[in-house]
Amino acid sequence: DSGVTQTPKHLITATGQRVTLRCSPRSGDLSVYWYQQSLDQGLQFLIQYYNGEERAKGNILERFSAQQFPDLHSELNLSSLELGDSALYFCASSATSVYNEQFFGPGTRLTVL
Amino acid sequence: EDKVVQSPLSLVVHEGDTVTLNCSYEVTNFRSLLWYKQEKKAPTFLFMLTSSGIEKKSGRLSSILDKKELFSILNITATQTGDSAVYLCAVDSNYQLIWGAGTKLIIKP
Numbered sequence: 001d002s003g004v005t006q007t008p009k010h011l012i013t014a015t016g017q018r019v020t021l022r023c024s025p026r027s028g029d030l031s032v033y034w035y036q037q038s039l040d041q042g043l044q045f046l047i048q049y050y051n052g053e054e055r056a057k058g059n060i061l062e063r064f065s066a067q068q069f070p071d072l073h074s075e076l077n078l079s080s081l082e083l084g085d086s087a088l089y090f091c092a093s094s095a096t097s098v099y100n101e102q103f104f105g106p107g108t109r110l111t112v113l
Numbered sequence: 114e115d116k117v118v119q120s121p122l123s124l125v126v127h128e129g130d131t132v133t134l135n136c137s138y139e140v141t142n143f144r145s146l147l148w149y150k151q152e153k154k155a156p157t158f159l160f161m162l163t164s165s166g167i168e169k170k171s172g173r174l175s176s177i178l179d180k181k182e183l184f185s186i187l188n189i190t191a192t193q194t195g196d197s198a199v200y201l202c203a204v205d206s207n208y209q210l211i212w213g214a215g216t217k218l219i220i221k222p
Binding site for chain 1: 213
C-alpha cells in the first residue's frame, strides 16, 4: 500500500458526460501527479500540482482539468467524455519536486460507453 | 524533444534465467532516472539513480546508470514467476518524469 488513495475504483459512464476523479496523496507529500494509461499503452503524464499550484502540464486535453485543494487532495475533471477516454487514471504523489520519486495510487478505471 | 526508449519491448524467459532490461534517454536537463515495476495494478517504485556508475541493489534486482552514454540497465538474476510484470523506466527532466513504454517481462516456470 503506497499511502495514496483514489476514488472511485471503477467508473462507468456514457459519452458526453462529465466525471470527477479524486486523489489523496501520502501524508506529507506536496506534489500530486495525474496519469492516463490506456489499454496496453504506456503512462501518459497529464498534469502536476505542487502545494496547490499547477507545476507542469503534459498531454492533457482541454476537456480535462484538475486542481489541488488546500488540504492537498486533488481532483481530475473529465468532461464531454469520448469513447477514447476509457483508461486507467493514476494519481501519484511525491514529497517535493526536488527528487521525483513518485508513489502511485491504485488507479481509477474509467469506462465510457 | 525529451524521450525515453526501453528495450526490448517484450521478453520471455524461463525461471532461473538472468535478464537485462535497457533504458536509453535523450532529455534536456537530466536529474534522475527511476525504475518501476507494474503488475496488474499501479506502478511500484524500484530504484532511483542519480550518479553514474553506482549500482543500486535490492535482492535479486540491480540497476546502474551511465550518464555519459545516456542509458541505464536493470538486471534481474535467478528470475521467478513473480517477476513477471511490465518494467517502466522514467527520467526526471526539468522536474517532470518522461516515461518509457515499458518492457513486458514474462517468466515461464
